Amino acid sequence: MLVPIAVVHVGPIKNWFLRLLTIYFLDIQYGDAQNLAINPDFRWLHSLTYQGVIAAIALLTMTCFLVKAWDYHFNPNLKFIKSPSFQKKILLALLIMATIDLFYNIPNLTAAIEPGILEETERYLLIVIF
Template identity: 80%
Template sequence: MLVPIAVVHVGPIKNWFLCLLTIYFLDIQYGDAQNLAINPDFRWLHSLTYQGVIAAIALLTMTCFLVKAWGYHFNPNLKFIKSPSFQKKILLALLIMATVDLFYNEFINYDKAIWTVFFGVDIGSFKFSIPNLTAAIEPGILEETERYLLIVIFLAGFNRFPKYRIPVAIYGSAILFGLSHLSNFG
């Protein structure tokens, strides 16, 4: 319901720093996953709202309209083109590290020791549940939408500095994205 209001009031903003603040306020608005209280008897709806999937989809929808209002367009024709320095072993190392990270993040609640997390967890006791599914969907939508917005804003903000534009967008969005996860530390 807030899409028309946001597009009218936030769409005309062209200053990249103000757009960055807008993203912060949108994160406050949509980042709180438990605003919609639905009776737990309606398992799917309760799980979708309690885990924040509805809020994440709302932020994604808002993002599409805001990015369009800011004058940017999605390009679905992105193709993977190998650069001269592309190395398969680096890609393989990144995939292995991502897999280790995903596995560790999933099972860290059972034990903090990395050996126990990887080799001491009884996977046979796990079963599918709706809350587990929606808990996995929410960060995939919400956090990647936030990251996309940060990259777009940094690219726009440093448009006059083509040499530094891409590095600033990558490092700046990574730092802000990492800072938003600072509460996970320890």
């Protein structure tokens, strides 16, 4: 809900220090992941909101809009390069085992996803600002 407000008010900021201060306040805004309290009986949704995955995705979305408003372009240019020992059977077996494990360890998965998204988003923002 804050994307239009942030793009209109934060997008025109050109000073790096004010951008840094703005990102600090946005991080505080999205850092509190406990706001979306969902009943623990809904295991998936409770885990996504309690661990902060929703807040991290919200900050990532906000970051994409702000960086575009600051006239920067997000181009990670990631390419999958196969190693000489790459085998499709092993990759398929790992994906199947990870999928099965996912249904039993949802809180552990969401606890691992949240810092990955949040920390990489903050790193990208700091690189853009500095």
